[in-house]
Every structure is written in C-alpha cells, then in structure tokens.
Amino acid sequence: MRFLIVSPVIHKSASNGFAGYTPYIREMNLWLKHVDEVVVAAPSIKQNPDPLESFYDHPRLRFVELPEIDTTSFLKLLKSLLAVPLILLRLFREMYRTDHIHLRCPSNMGLLGSFVQLFFPGKPKTVKYANNWDWQSVQPLTYRIQQRILRNSLLTHNAKVLVYGDWNERSKNIVPFFTASYSKKKAHPVEIREINKEEPMKMLFVGTLTSNKRPMLAIQVLEQLRNSGIETQLILLGDGFQRDEVEDYLQTNKLTSVVHIKGKVAPDDVIEYFKESHFLVFLSQSEGWPKVVAESMWWGCLPVTTNVSCVKQMIGDGTRGVLVEPEQEMVVKSIEELINNPEKYKSMCEEAMTWSRQYHLERFEEEIVKFLNAAS
8 A cells, every 4th residue: 555644843954864853753654554655745855853752663765855935024935836836746745646635734835735645535544633723712713724625525525534522523533532652561550649748740742832822820830839838840841932031031030950851851751741640731722632731640749720622621621630721820729729638639540540541642643543454
C-alpha cells in the first residue's frame, strides 16, 4: 500500500531524513509500520531538529515539498495565495498515484487537501482532525469549512474522520477517537504525592509560552496561593513569544526562586516533572485531545483545566481532574479545596491514572490497523 500524508507540519530536512514535532511523528510512525510505501506532502526547511522533534521511521519514504502557507502578514499572504495552484497540482498528482489518502486537519494545507480529495471518491481515506470538533464552540471559518466537507458523506466518500471525544455525530464518516503517548509497558506503579499545608505544593505548566496557553495566569495563581500562606512552586516547561514577558514579570515581582522556566524539554524527560508535581495547571483557550492532560493523569499529576474540546470527557466531568474557568480566583479556590481534603485529592489522582492508562500506544495501533485493513 502506498500511503500519502498531507500535513501542515513544517518538517526539518537533515542528512538522515525528515523530522517533525515528536508526538506527531511518533503517532505517524505507528501508521507507517503497516504500509509498504510512504509519501509525505508538506512544507520543509533545511535545519537540524531540536529536542522536541524526531524523524520518520520507514525505509521507503518520499517527501514532496509543498510551499508553506503563511498568513501572518500581507506579503506572506500574497505569496501563499500565489503558491496555491502549485500546491493543488502537487496534491492532485500524489492523490492520483496513492492507494490511501491521510489528511491532517484542521489546517490551511488540510483545507486544500479536503478540496482535492473530492476528485477521488473511490480512494480510501483517513483524516485526523486534531482540534476541537465541538459544533457549539467558536471556530475559525476555515475550520468550519473543513468540518462541513469532512462530515458530508456525499462530498467526502470512503473516509473515516477521527475526532477527539464523542459529540453524538450522525455522519457515518465521523469516528470518536483518542490518541496516546505511552506504551502500556510504562504503566509503572506511582505513589501519589502527599498534599498538605506544611509541605510545598508543586504546580506544573507544560506548553508554549503564548497567550493561548495563558502562562501568566498560572503564575498569578501561584502568587495568590503564596499570599494566602500556601508554600507553592511552579515549573514552566516550554518556550514561546511570551517568554521575555514572563521572565520580566518574575524579576519584577521577585518570583524567580519559586517559578522556574525550563524551556523545551524532551517528552521522555517531562515524565519526571509529572511524577514530582501535585497539579498540572492547564488553562488553554483551544485544544483537540490535549496530550499533556492525559500524560499528567498517567503519572498521577492531577490536571486543573479549562473546559476546552473533549477535556470535560477526559476528566470525567470533574471526577478525575478539576474543571475551571480561566479565572484566577476560581483556580485558586479549586486547588485550596483539594489541599484541605487530601483524601479526595488522592482518590482523584488514582482515578485519573486508571482512566489514562487505558489509552496506550498498543491500543492506538490496534485501532489504526483496523482502519487500514478496512480500506485495503
């Protein structure tokens, strides 16, 4: 089987192959174990990967360069628009040649791919919709267009669209799905951290330092907890446009001894931070299936999270995690309640671990093999 991946990921081209964001590459490598030939159609740059990136693993992989679609300025938008005919032509050529079409949506590249696949109703297709499928949520217009095309079985034929969470969809195209980070071999016993007012309480932030992830709100939660007499520490794992702002705030407010920015950390190294922390503070504005929430639960680190995408389903409507609005007072109050009730905290952590460990890489691979076999 020749397997075509249409992806928006900007790959790094190095002497030993093509690399991308590690969680995405790890997932794709599970798909690639079960196909004979791979074609990746995506943007790329010549650059060595950083610690958060990994290489595809397949002996017969061909990369088809697509121009990047960048709308961050007028000139870049104009350049991208001029490149659209070339992108469409290359996508049409590769879809014609392939046996199975795999789209990564929602994205600008996914949008173009969703249009081109209309010309190949007989080709088997899988689509990974790696964002919020909830029709009640606010979505960009281009995301809505992709949702409408993909759920319509007359337009998108012979396809399975894998979406995070169960939204009671009637379309036969839509399949409630999940993703995974760890092998079941990593389901090691973990001792839940003791939580009380006498010992420092450790919070963890994992994600980009950008306004979408709200790192400043996590820091302000720490401040209020400390002002109320609770010894609190916060570790930030990640990097981004707000890093300078965050560092200036920590310096100005003399928080550098209790808030530590570690920058980009390899996924396997993040595990130790999960195992040492009481809470994951996850106050994001938009997500699909936030892997970091499931990963923290796997290691008994309780997520305090906003109600985005399928998170409410992941944390059992508050039975194995804390659901909050992105409001400082509410987040602080929720954490304080669990500090004052350590037995409830421990019970929620244990339930979180039990739930998360159902979704391991072996189960994920079993499910994707079913899609590939059904299409072959």
